[in-house]
Amino acid sequence: MRRMPRFEYHAPASAGETASLLSEYGDAARLIAGGTDLLISMKQRLSTPEHLISLSSVTGLDAVDYDEKTGLRMGAAVTLASLTQSPPIKDKYPALEAAARKVGSVQVRNIATLGGNLCLDTRCWYYNQSDYWRQSRPPCHKTGGEVCHVVEGSKRCFAVYSGDTAPILMAMGAEVKLMSGGGERVISLGELFTGDGLRPNAVEPHEFLSEISVPPPAAGSGVAYVKLRLREEVDFPIMGVAARVTMSDGAFGSAPQGFKVVLNAVGSAPVEVEGAGEMLAGKAPEQAALEEVAQVARASVHPQANTAGTPEYRRMMVPVLVKHALTEAAAAASS
Ligand SMILES: Cc1cc2nc3c(=O)[nH]c(=O)nc-3n(C[C@H](O)[C@H](O)[C@H](O)COP(=O)(O)OP(=O)(O)OC[C@H]3O[C@@H](n4cnc5c(N)ncnc54)[C@H](O)[C@@H]3O)c2cc1C
Ligand code: SF4
Structure with missing residues (x-):
C-alpha cells in the first residue's frame, strides 16, 4: 500500500477564504476538489504539497x-x-x-x-508511475529533469x-x-x-x-462528443472529438461561426481544427464535406508514443472520429 505524503488540510467555507489561503501558502499549496486525480499523483510522489485547500465546502461552488x-x-x-x-x-x-x-x-x-x-494534469506513460518505477530512468522535464523519454533530445514535454x-x-x-x-x-x-x-x-x-x-444553445445547432477508449468504462480517451454544427433546411448553415471541431488527447491541450466553419458552411452534409474537415484535422495533430494507442493508430483514427462526431452533431441539430 502506498502512503500519502504529509500535508496540512484546509477546508475554507467561502471563495474569499479560499483566495486568502492561496495567497498565504502560494506554491506550497494545491487545490483539491474530488481528489480523484490529485491523490493518486500524491501517492506517486508526483505532487507533494505541504497544504491541501479543499473546495468541497466552499459555498455556491456546486450550483x-x-x-x-x-x-x-x-x-x-x-x-x-x-x-x-x-x-x-x-x-x-x-x-x-x-x-x-x-x-x-x-x-x-x-x-x-x-x-x-x-x-486535469497532463498524462504520460513515463510520468504517471510510482516513484520506484520512475527511479529506473533519469528524471524527465515534467519531474524536474532535462530529458524527454518520448521524444529523444526534445527540450519540451509532450504529456x-x-x-x-x-x-x-x-x-x-x-x-x-x-x-x-x-x-x-x-x-x-x-x-x-x-x-x-x-x-x-x-x-x-x-x-x-x-x-x-x-451560452444558450443556438437555434438549429447540434453538438456531439465521440470518445475512443480501450474499455467502455473507466478508461481515459485514446482520443476524442467534439463537434458543433448548425443546420438549416437539411444542409449545413451558411455562417462559419456556427461550426467548431475540437480534438482531444492528441496533444498537451484540446486542439481546435482551424477553418472547419469555412469548409462546412453552406454545404450539404455529405461525405465530401466531412472528409475535407477530417483530413485537415488529421494533418493538424502529431500524437506521440506516450499514452494508449500508437501515434500512427491515433492519427489514423482522427478522420474516422471527426466524421463520426460531425454526423452525430448534424443528426442532433436536425432532431
Ligand atoms: C480510474 C480513473 C479513471 C478516470 N477516467 C477518466 C476519463 O475517462 N476521463 C477524464 O477526463 N478523466 C478521467 N479520470 C481523471 C479524473 O478522475 C477526472 O478528470 C476528474 O474529473 C478530476 O476531477 P477531481 O475533482 O477529482 O480533480 P482533483 O483530483 O481534485 O484535481 C485535479 C487537478 O485540478 C486542480 N483543481 C481542481 N479543482 C480546481 C479548481 N476549481 N481550480 C483550479 N484548479 C483545480 C487540482 O489542484 C489538481 O491539480 C479518471 C480517474 C481515475 C482514478
Ligand atoms: S512527454 Fe517527455 S517530458 Fe513529458 S512527461 Fe513524458 S517523458 Fe516526461
Whole structure:
C-alpha cells in the first residue's frame, strides 16, 4: 500500500477564504476538489504539497443555473454525477451530459468535479508511475529533469491533456471565471489551456477556477462528443472529438461561426481544427464535406508514443472520429 505524503488540510467555507489561503501558502499549496486525480499523483510522489485547500465546502461552488438569455452557469465544484442529473443540462445541453458520463466510472463521477476535470494534469506513460518505477530512468522535464523519454533530445514535454468535458465545452463556446484575492477574470475555455505539457493550464498559483459558463444553445445547432477508449468504462480517451454544427433546411448553415471541431488527447491541450466553419458552411452534409474537415484535422495533430494507442493508430483514427462526431452533431441539430 502506498502512503500519502504529509500535508496540512484546509477546508475554507467561502471563495474569499479560499483566495486568502492561496495567497498565504502560494506554491506550497494545491487545490483539491474530488481528489480523484490529485491523490493518486500524491501517492506517486508526483505532487507533494505541504497544504491541501479543499473546495468541497466552499459555498455556491456546486450550483448549476440556467437562464434562457444568458445560458448555463456551473460552479467548478459540481460533481460530474450531479451534472449528468441536472434538469437544465439534460434538457438543453444533452451532449455535455453525454460527455460527462464518459469520464471514468460511476464511482469516479460521484466525487470528481467539473473544475478538476478541466484542470486535469497532463498524462504520460513515463510520468504517471510510482516513484520506484520512475527511479529506473533519469528524471524527465515534467519531474524536474532535462530529458524527454518520448521524444529523444526534445527540450519540451509532450504529456497529453485528456479531460473529457473540455472539448465539448470548447465547442459550445464556454468561458471560465478565475478568482483570486485581487478579484476575478473571465477567459474563454480555449485560453485556459497553455499547450505546455509541464504546466497545462493558465490558472496562477493564487487563483482558482470558480465558474464555467456556456451560452444558450443556438437555434438549429447540434453538438456531439465521440470518445475512443480501450474499455467502455473507466478508461481515459485514446482520443476524442467534439463537434458543433448548425443546420438549416437539411444542409449545413451558411455562417462559419456556427461550426467548431475540437480534438482531444492528441496533444498537451484540446486542439481546435482551424477553418472547419469555412469548409462546412453552406454545404450539404455529405461525405465530401466531412472528409475535407477530417483530413485537415488529421494533418493538424502529431500524437506521440506516450499514452494508449500508437501515434500512427491515433492519427489514423482522427478522420474516422471527426466524421463520426460531425454526423452525430448534424443528426442532433436536425432532431
Ligand atoms: C480510474 C480513473 C479513471 C478516470 N477516467 C477518466 C476519463 O475517462 N476521463 C477524464 O477526463 N478523466 C478521467 N479520470 C481523471 C479524473 O478522475 C477526472 O478528470 C476528474 O474529473 C478530476 O476531477 P477531481 O475533482 O477529482 O480533480 P482533483 O483530483 O481534485 O484535481 C485535479 C487537478 O485540478 C486542480 N483543481 C481542481 N479543482 C480546481 C479548481 N476549481 N481550480 C483550479 N484548479 C483545480 C487540482 O489542484 C489538481 O491539480 C479518471 C480517474 C481515475 C482514478
Ligand atoms: S512527454 Fe517527455 S517530458 Fe513529458 S512527461 Fe513524458 S517523458 Fe516526461
